[in-house]
Amino acid sequence: MSDLVLFYAFGAFAVLASALVIGQSNPMHSVLLLVASFGAISGLYVLLDAPFMAVIQIIVYAGAIMVLFLYVVMLLNAPREDAAEWDRAHPLRRPGMTRVGAVLALVLVLQLVWALSRTVDVRGAVGADAAAETVSSVRTIGRVMFSDYVFAFEATSILILVAMVGSILLARREGER
């Protein structure tokens, strides 16, 4: 029962923080709220018996990637969106494609919730048939990652190399050699 309470607390916090991320006009606040949202999601990972992923979520996502975002926000020093009246209007009353996008997102969530609430298979408790030890062990994760997924692992290292070269090339000033 306390699990369910924790789930609702973390879930409500994650949804609230994510909604505020897209409701802010200041990107700095958006990034900090997203860090809070990632913290709540890592709490959900703990509830799902995935403590390793919860730690990785905090260290890599909230720590490294979000600091990269913060760094660029501070570097560019362009805190506000351009149009002033753009911020004041309610999303659904804004003109044209923005309104269509907002309505489509609303339809998406209604559709998914409706479909999921009518599915019988997902009503059982999560992991009722599986022991928690099988998924929470870092040893198992490591063994599977370096045997079954070793090709994907190596391909990822090449991807990171390409991304590193690409971002250095893109962010370089023109005219320099």
Add this chain to the structure above:
Amino acid sequence: MIPLGHFLILSAILFAIGSAGVFMRRNLITILLSIEIMLNAVNLTFIAFGRHLGRVDGQIIVAFVMTVAAAEAAVGLAIIVALYRHRESLNPEAFTSLKW
């Protein structure tokens, strides 16, 4: 215990928030942040299903998704820095030279 459907519905809500952000915001950095929200919603689905099936494959795929998200953030932010240097703006409406 928590029903599996609760995690899937939460993940659907987070994904919809992310997609709404991509549609509605007019700031390149916030659009990238919305994409990160969507990636996290999908990660939550992977881990919930992995726990339900008693396999670690879901967690491993999440690790790969995080790596790809890091690469995407690095390249995307480099593009944003380069664009800002040209136009002094983060509004995607300012970059319409290729629009037909």
